[in-house]
Amino acid sequence: MVDAPSPSAGPAQLLDTAAGRRIVFVVGSGRSGTSTLSGSLQALGMHVPQPEVDADETNPKGFGEPQWVVDFHDELLRRANVAVSDARPSAWFEAGKLNNVEPVRRRLQEWMEQQFVEGGPELVVKDPRLAWFMGLWRGAALRCDAQPGYVTMLRPVTEVVGSKQRYYDARFGEVNRTAAWVNMMLHCERATRGFDRAFVRYHDLLDDWTVPVFGLGQRFDLDAVKSAAANDIRKVHAYIDPSLRRVRLTWDDLDVPRRLREIAQETWEALDQLPDDGGDTPEVRTTLDQLREAYAEMYEEAAAISQSTALASRREGFGEGVRSTQKRGVERVPHWVRALVPGFLRRGARRAVGRERG
Amino acid sequence: MSPVRGADIPCLEQDPAYDVHWPWRDGPLSQGLTCVFRVKNEARNLPWVIPPMLEAVQHVVLVDNLSDDGTPDVAREAAASIGAADRLEVHSYPHRVSRAGTEHLATRHDSVHSLTHFYNWSFSHVRTAYSMKWDGDMVLTTEGVGVLRDLSWQLHDSGAIVAIPRHPLSIESESVAWIDLGFRFLEPWIYPMGPEFTFVKAFEWEVREFPETSQRIIAPEGLCVELKWLDQDEFSHWSAMDFDESRAPRKRREWQVYSALMEGRGEEVPGLHRIEAPPGVHVIDYVTDTWLPHAERPLVRRGRRIES
Numbered sequence: 001m002v003d004a005p006s007p008s009a010g011p012a013q014l015l016d017t018a019a020g021r022r023i024v025f026v027v028g029s030g031r032s033g034t035s036t037l038s039g040s041l042q043a044l045g046m047h048v049p050q051p052e053v054d055a056d057e058t059n060p061k062g063f064g065e066p067q068w069v070v071d072f073h074d075e076l077l078r079r080a081n082v083a084v085s086d087a088r089p090s091a092w093f094e095a096g097k098l099n100n101v102e103p104v105r106r107r108l109q110e111w112m113e114q115q116f117v118e119g120g121p122e123l124v125v126k127d128p129r130l131a132w133f134m135g136l137w138r139g140a141a142l143r144c145d146a147q148p149g150y151v152t153m154l155r156p157v158t159e160v161v162g163s164k165q166r167y168y169d170a171r172f173g174e175v176n177r178t179a180a181w182v183n184m185m186l187h188c189e190r191a192t193r194g195f196d197r198a199f200v201r202y203h204d205l206l207d208d209w210t211v212p213v214f215g216l217g218q219r220f221d222l223d224a225v226k227s228a229a230a231n232d233i234r235k236v237h238a239y240i241d242p243s244l245r246r247v248r249l250t251w252d253d254l255d256v257p258r259r260l261r262e263i264a265q266e267t268w269e270a271l272d273q274l275p276d277d278g279g280d281t282p283e284v285r286t287t288l289d290q291l292r293e294a295y296a297e298m299y300e301e302a303a304a305i306s307q308s309t310a311l312a313s314r315r316e317g318f319g320e321g322v323r324s325t326q327k328r329g330v331e332r333v334p335h336w337v338r339a340l341v342p343g344f345l346r347r348g349a350r351r352a353v354g355r356e357r358g
Numbered sequence: 359m360s361p362v363r364g365a366d367i368p369c370l371e372q373d374p375a376y377d378v379h380w381p382w383r384d385g386p387l388s389q390g391l392t393c394v395f396r397v398k399n400e401a402r403n404l405p406w407v408i409p410p411m412l413e414a415v416q417h418v419v420l421v422d423n424l425s426d427d428g429t430p431d432v433a434r435e436a437a438a439s440i441g442a443a444d445r446l447e448v449h450s451y452p453h454r455v456s457r458a459g460t461e462h463l464a465t466r467h468d469s470v471h472s473l474t475h476f477y478n479w480s481f482s483h484v485r486t487a488y489s490m491k492w493d494g495d496m497v498l499t500t501e502g503v504g505v506l507r508d509l510s511w512q513l514h515d516s517g518a519i520v521a522i523p524r525h526p527l528s529i530e531s532e533s534v535a536w537i538d539l540g541f542r543f544l545e546p547w548i549y550p551m552g553p554e555f556t557f558v559k560a561f562e563w564e565v566r567e568f569p570e571t572s573q574r575i576i577a578p579e580g581l582c583v584e585l586k587w588l589d590q591d592e593f594s595h596w597s598a599m600d601f602d603e604s605r606a607p608r609k610r611r612e613w614q615v616y617s618a619l620m621e622g623r624g625e626e627v628p629g630l631h632r633i634e635a636p637p638g639v640h641v642i643d644y645v646t647d648t649w650l651p652h653a654e655r656p657l658v659r660r661g662r663r664i665e666s
Contacts, residue, residue, distance in 0.1 A: 089514065096512035099505060102578045106655050135508040142501055143651050190511050194413070293389060296514070 021116055021146035022222055025137060026064075026126035027192070029184050030085070031163035032155040033202035036240060038064030038126035040205075040213055043235040045224035047119030048126075061239060065127050068111065073129035076104070084129050085164075087179035089296040092132070092187050099135035108140040116144060122224050131188045138195070149220035150192040154271055155202035157181050157264045162249035174254045179299070182264050185271060186292045193285065196220060199274040206242045212275075259298060267291050367478055370469040376453070378478045380553070381485055387551055390416035390486040391510035396451070396476060400494030401427040403585050406642050408436035410498040412445055414506035415490070421449045421480040429494075449483060451476060458563045467559040474564040477557040488513050490548040491566075495585040496524060499646040502581030509548065509577075518573040520548035525657070526612060527583040527645060528619055533634055535641040537649075538615050540629020542579065542658040543608055579657040580650045585642065586612070588619055629658070 024041060026034045039062060042048045049066035076098050077084065082091045098104055115123055123146075130137065134150070141148040161177045198219050200212045213236070217225025224232075251261060270287045273279040303310070365377030381387060393415045400407070412418055418437070422430045430448045437446035453470040456462045467474040481489055488510070498506065502522075509520060522545070526538040549555045549566055557564045618627045625632070635644035650657075 090516065093512050093514060093516045093518070096508055097575060099508060100575055100577050102655055105578060135504060138504045139501055142504065145652075187511075191508065194507065289389070 021121045021123075021144060022149065022220060023112070023123045023125065023137075023141050023144075023146045024149045024151060024216070024220060024222070025130060025134070026124065026151050026153065027131045027134070027188055028128075028153040029155070029160050029181050029188075030128035031160050032153040033200075033205050034126050034128065034153045035059050035062065035064045036202075036205060037151060037153060037200060037213075038124055039239055040209060040236045041124045041216075041222075041224065043239050044213070044228045044232045046122045046124040046222065047115070048124055049115045049119060061241070063126075064124075066125065069125060069127045070129070072108070072111075073127055073133065076133060077129060080132075082132060085177065085180040085184070087176055087183050087299065089183060089187075089292075089299055091183070095132035096135060098133065099139070105136060105139050105143075108136055109143045112140045112144050112146070116146065122222055131184060131191065134191045147220075148195065149216075150195060150197040151216060152185075152188055152192065152197065152199050152274075153202055153205075154185075154199055154275065157185075157268050158249045158251055158254055161254060175256055175260065178254070178256050178260055178264050179295075182260070182267050182291075182295050183299075186267060186288060186295060189271065189274075189285075189288055190292065197280075199271070199280070201272070201275050204275065206240065209236060209240050263291060263295050263298065267295075366482075367468060367475065369475060369479075370466055373470065376451075376470050376475075376479055378475070378482045380482055380556075382552060387485055387487045389511070389514065391488040391490060391506075391513070391548065392417040392419055392484040392486045393490050393492050394418075394480050394484060395420045395433075395492055395494050396423060396480050397421070397425065397429055397433075397494035398423045399425045399427045399429060401425070401429045401432040402587065403495045403497075404429065404432045405436050405439075406497045406585070406646075407492075407494060408433055408446070409440045409442075410500075410503050410646075411492065412437055412440060412442040414498060414503045415510050416445065416486060417484075418446045419449065419480065419483045420446065421451050421476075421483075423451045423453075423455060423476070447483065449480075451479065462559075462563055463561055472559065472564075474557050474559045477564050477566075481551070481557070484551055487515065487551055488548060489551050490520075492547065493584065497527075497583050497585060497642060497646055499581055499583065499650050501578075501651050502646075505577055505581055513548070513550075515550075516573065517550055517569075518575050519546050519550075519568055520575045520577055521546040522548070522577040522581055523579045523658070524582040524584050525579070525650075526586055526615065527642070528586045528588055528615065529641065530588050530619070531641075533637075533639075533641050535633050535635075535645060536615070536619060536624050537583065537631050537633060537645065538611070538627075538629060539631060539657050540615075540627065541608075541611055543584075544576065546574070579655070580653065583642075583645060583650070586616070588616075 024046065026038045026041075028034055038048060042064060048064055049068060051067050053063045053065040053067055053070055055062040076095070080091075080094045080098055082088075082095045112123075125137070138148055157178060160181055161174055164177050196219070198212075198216055200216070204212050210233075213225060216222065217228075251265070254261075256264070267288070270284055270291065273281075273284050364379075365374070366380045366383070367378035369376045369378075393411050395407075395418065397404075397420060408418065408420075420430070420433050422433075430450070433446060433448060434443065437443045453476075455473055455476050456465040456471050458473065462473055465472045469475060470479075477491070481491075513520070523542050524545075526543070528536040528538070530536065546566070546568075549568060554569050555566060557566050559565075615627055615630060618624055618630070624630055633641060633645055633649055635641040
């Protein structure tokens with residue numbers, strides 16, 4: 001497409017920014033201790049943008065999730081037709097496309113800038129949906145002069161799936177949850193590769209949080225951690241409750257097909273090496289690349305096998321859509337015609353068909 | 359396929375070393391994105407161009423076409439400077455290639471002198487599922503590295519093609535440059551590898567084919583600048599200066615900007631911005647690391663697009 005040349009507007013303006021900013025993104029699968037880590041960094045003085053999502057029985061200590069971030073991600077996931085927990089490898093492409101939408105990039109940048117101005121130079125952002133949009137967040141951090149760091153929380157897949165089965169929507173079974181975990185964790189690792197990142201085991205955080213959190217402070221140069229006062233430390237001790245690890249399951253407790261189980265277990269074993277000193281090696285990353293390809297291949301096969309089910313669901317959804325737009329019985333009669341019928345007759349007719357108004 | 363040499367595109371001159379053999383015939387391609395540069399005398403630009411590209415993509419193929427300024431060695435040094443020498447592959451294409459324009463039109467598509475054959479031969483060295491063409495004077499910004507790095511694994515087998523806007527940056531000195539935000543120069547750069555995505559001959563130059571059903575993604579602005587040194591003749595590779603407004607509007611705009619800057623009339627050109635870097639920082643680094651990420655969006659006003 002070619003548009004005729006015409007004069008442009010005045011000079012582009014440079015935005016004012018401040019230096020020395022840090023932003024820590026806590027990513028990984030839900031039910032892996034992401035809330036615990038976010039809450040700990042908050043207790044030490046990092047700013048979690050307000051207001052936060054309210055605590056509930058699934059997370060009695062709170063989620064450490066900014067409500068704006070959750071709403072923003074929900075909107076983007078709807079636009080991309082991707083679920084929070086989505087097992088499709090292609091979902092990364094669908095969500096990633098929004099990284100190229102400038103108005104979305106600008107909206108996030110403006111929100112982030114406001115958080116730095118109001119909350120100080122060190123932010124922590126956590127949401128299980130965040131992994132889908134890491135490119136957007138990275139771009140916003142760059143434009144806000146903030147140095148991003150990524151912390152991926154690691155918990156054995158069997159415990160994550162068990163915990164989700166216990167606390168979340170029961171529509172998704174163990175198999176789908178296991179597949180979604182593999183998809184999330186393998187691509188989460190891929191998306192943070194080459195950037196400042198750290199991996200923390202949930203168990204290590206519960207056993208002795210001071211070790212992994214001190215490490216994060218050093219790695220990401222977090223003033224809140226490095227200069228934490230005794231009272232801040234006490235707050236984290238009070239916040240972290242080792243009994244949080246309430247779900248302890250093994251593969252014996254889950255009914256998952258052998259091939260998926262093997263990929264999930266190998267994925268966990270490879271990821272489990274990353275938190276160790278010198279563990280983030282090219283060899284481990286090669287293994288994870290191979291697992292990602294194996295998973296995508298398996299998923300494509302499964303999708304091809306179950307295509308009839310997908311097509312039937314689509315037909316059913318289409319039928320429901322058509323039915324919902326069809327007018328029922330009396331609704332086909334124009335309102336002005338119905339209004340000509342005396343009120344007592346209309347009420348009697350409604351009683352007769354069991355559709356009385358309350 | 360040639361019954362004699364077994365090539366997918368045998369060259370007219372019958373030199374087997376410059377026949378095209380497509381890599382997908384040898385088996386499935388690996389995941390990832392390879393950037394292909396076809397360059398001639400880009401030694402001055404490559405120290406800015408190569409390192410960010412190697413940060414963004416898995417592999418770089420650089421095809422040198424008769425450079426006499428040490429371009430291949432500069433490319434190798436630039437890759438080695440960031441510890442990525444093993445991800446750079448350098449090839450030589452020792453044939454004179456027709457200039458864009460009338461000379462190209464008069465050259466057969468399968469001649470080693472054709473831009474079309476040069477492109478197909480260059481891309482036959484790609485071993486990943488996605489490839490991108492890139493020019494030896496195009497510098498990724500910091501934001502561009504991040505976006506491309508994500509695309510390099512997210513595209514996977516989507517079949518999508520990606521267009522990336524670029525912003526011409528005319529370098530006046532080490533501390534002063536002019537960026538052209540008067541128009542958005544948009545061209546598809548990233549394509550899947552496969553028989554549906556090869557190069558064919560067009561009137562002035564080559565074009566890359568793709569199925570009409572391909573999803574097209576347009577990357578945001580501010581990811582890439584195209585370097586233009588005011589002390590060099592930027593138009594030497596064209597065979598005629600009679601730019602047809604309808605077929606080469608980009609070149610006409612570039613000529614307008616170049617002429618104005620050479621005559622000291624830069625301030626008079628709408629959409630052209632003078633940028634001065636702080637002391638001790640090269641203006642190219644300043645623009646890609648600081649100025650563009652912080653510049654107000656949209657960089658280019660709507661309706662001022664030039665697409666290839």
